[in-house]
Amino acid sequence: MAATLFMGVVTCLNSYAANPAAPVAAPATVVVPAKEAAKSQEAKVEMVGKADLVKGEASYGTVCAACHAPDGNSMIPVNPKLAQQHPEYLVKQLQEFKSGKRSNAIMTGMVAALSEQDMKNIAAWLATKANKPGQAKDKELITMGEKIYRGGIADRQVPACAGCHSPNGAGIPSIYPRVSGQHADYTALQLNTFRDGSRKNSVAMTQVAAKMNDREIKAVADYMAGLR
DSSP: OHHHHHHHHHHHHHHHHHOTTSOTTGGGGGSSOHHHHHHHHHHHHHHHHTSOHHHHHHHHHHHTHHHHOTTSOOOSTTSOOOTTOOHHHHHHHHHHHHHTSSOOHHHHHHHTTOOHHHHHHHHHHHHTSOOOOOOOOOTTTHHHHHHHHHHOBGGGTBOOTHHHHOTTSOOBTTTBOOOTTOOHHHHHHHHHHHHHTSOOSOHHHHHHHTTOOHHHHHHHHHHHHTOO
């Protein structure tokens, strides 16, 4: 599905390039059909329904809180905010840290003792916590960051980030993560690891990041931090 959606966004971006004056939120309208959105929401409700929030909070406090803060709003720029993140996405990432598909020495150690049910419990609990807004800090790059996020980079067929992560950065449940308010340092780091191939768990993101330079990555990461 990810590859199909990616190509759909690229097609939309090509149309956008022909008319740059069009409303910047237009790419988002082609991302997910209503039926798929409904399935995503149903999957989220089902997963959260099977989770134990009390156990999730306890496990989170023991394993995750030291790096990601007690409420999931990390204060450490290289550690992601997890509050209000889509639980299906968090479970997928935890599973892939454990399997080795996604590589990070610290996270590999942290998830080693977690069962799949533990992961679901933690992810469901985090989904109940409010994401605290962040802010863009680099005034010189804010225009570039907004342009890439909302319109992509047409001459390199880089799709608009808004097409998958929504115009306000809320993402699409079970498919694409929330990025609004995320630390710019963390987002830039992930884009760089997708680009250099050290993060391998999203073909679509690898293709996107491969076409972006350092300045563009920094700009769009900073812009995302200020989305709300």
